[in-house]
Amino acid sequence: MLRLSPAQMQTLAHQAREHFIADMVIHLRTYFPAVAWLLTADELRSHIITCIDRAAHYQLTSQQQVCRYLNVAAHYGWNFDSDPDLAWMQKILTDTTLMQPGERLDHLVQTCLHRQSIEEHNLALRQQLGLIPVTTTVKSEPAEDYLGPKRPAQQVQPTTEEILFRINPVGYHLSKSLWHSAESVANANKNAPNEIPWVNNSYSLLRKKDGEHYVIR
């Protein structure tokens, strides 16, 4: 019989947790690109770890439950459960009329999706009646346009008409590090005018709001 010491079990548990966190990094970057790609890997990991703990506070511990909790957090804000503007969400997560923690999570997600359906319905109706302009969309571009290689500005064209994501009117907060990186790229271009410019298409999307906060417009 193979016997595992507590230390070995601890290492295995750590490995399993790390593996799940790595999975969640990929999951969030795939399904919430507008949020996840604006964070550094460390920032994203840190949010995931915090959310695993927050989910455990609501007795949501299974992989599926934590993944669903992360989905909600990525959509509504990493601290959605302590945001006074989203008090209805915490009310659902702590409502003991629903006896199982998983039922509360189901109810929360169903309510979120229902609200989204209503928001989409109201938006579509107003667009159809000509009360508001059609939705602003951001078209997808190859990842390297955002992340790195040097190319002349005229070569940078959107390569597909597929809509990647819709701008959330509330505004996504950008990470400070990304802002600084965009700033430094712009400054570097200014200082070395003869060099091939380092193109960073994300820069045009960044707008300084005030102090430490940055939003997409």
Added chain:
Amino acid sequence: MSFAKTQSLLATAEKVAQKYSDSQPVGATTMPCPNKKEEKEVIKVKVVGEDGVGLGGIALLLSRGDKQVLTGKTAPDGVYAFKGLEPGSYQLSLPELDMDAWEVLETKALVGDEGKSSSVASWQSAPESNVEEEKIHVIKQGECVGKIAEVYGFFPRTIWEYGKNAELKKLRHDNMYILLEKDQVVIPTKRQKMQAIASGDQLIVQRQGVPEHLRIRFLHYDEMPRVGVPYLLSLKTAKGVLVADISSETDDKGFVDQPIPPSAVFATIILDPGPWPEVHEFNIGYTNPIDKVSGWQARLNNLGYDCGKEDGVLGPKTREAIHAFQRVKKLKETGEMDEATKRALLVLAMS
């Protein structure tokens, strides 16, 4: 009203999350032994309003013979399923609603897998019955019996017809939708009822008195109805619940007539939505009774006779508006709200 399911990122991510284990905790090194799954039964309850639309957030209580209970709350589509039940008969109640506030519309058998479940129900001891005693509700501006009936879990007529409210009923001309701030409404003791239900069945329950109706009539300057005018109605509720906008046309008498949640406090009606929209905003339930100056002012303002602020003061502007109204209606121009003027105003304002 039902909507197309959202195709949002959250909806997509929610589907993908189903591939992760619902039994394996994050960071666990061992898998739980798969239990031999015993098939249990389900009871599904759907709560709808009088318009047949599902109502979310309605508390349910299922009890069995040994005083053990299960509790639940309906999802936004009005449905809740009690899972993991032994075959047998149970009693259902809606603990936050008075017995006259709900009735069973239909019972039908669940078909196929809908009626089966492998989960286990977590029965718990019944809470001590907490009978809510009779209480007095002091009306705030904008409240009517329809609104407070939803809050306290009553059918509006049950409150209005309650013996201790007889005096108020007489004072307000039997109009439970037009009350004055600081009016006192007696809320009766809540009465419970139980409904027997068998496992494997679905029960459709109707909440009485929900939704309420909003009726606003649009007239031309010559008081002819504005017929067939397209409009967009959007609502705000006291509870911050999102309400779907409604797009339609005024009916053959110029009415916007739509079901609304009782908790709606503010309505915006955009007539002729498009490049030249006409926006009208209403504080729902803010109109005071006709025997108060503020009540005259609200009605005259709505009819286009400008009284200025609805402050309850009979100033020169209000008198001027009364004069104008009497002139148009060919009444004796006194500038006073006499009985004839009041009657004419009530007929035109309709409440």
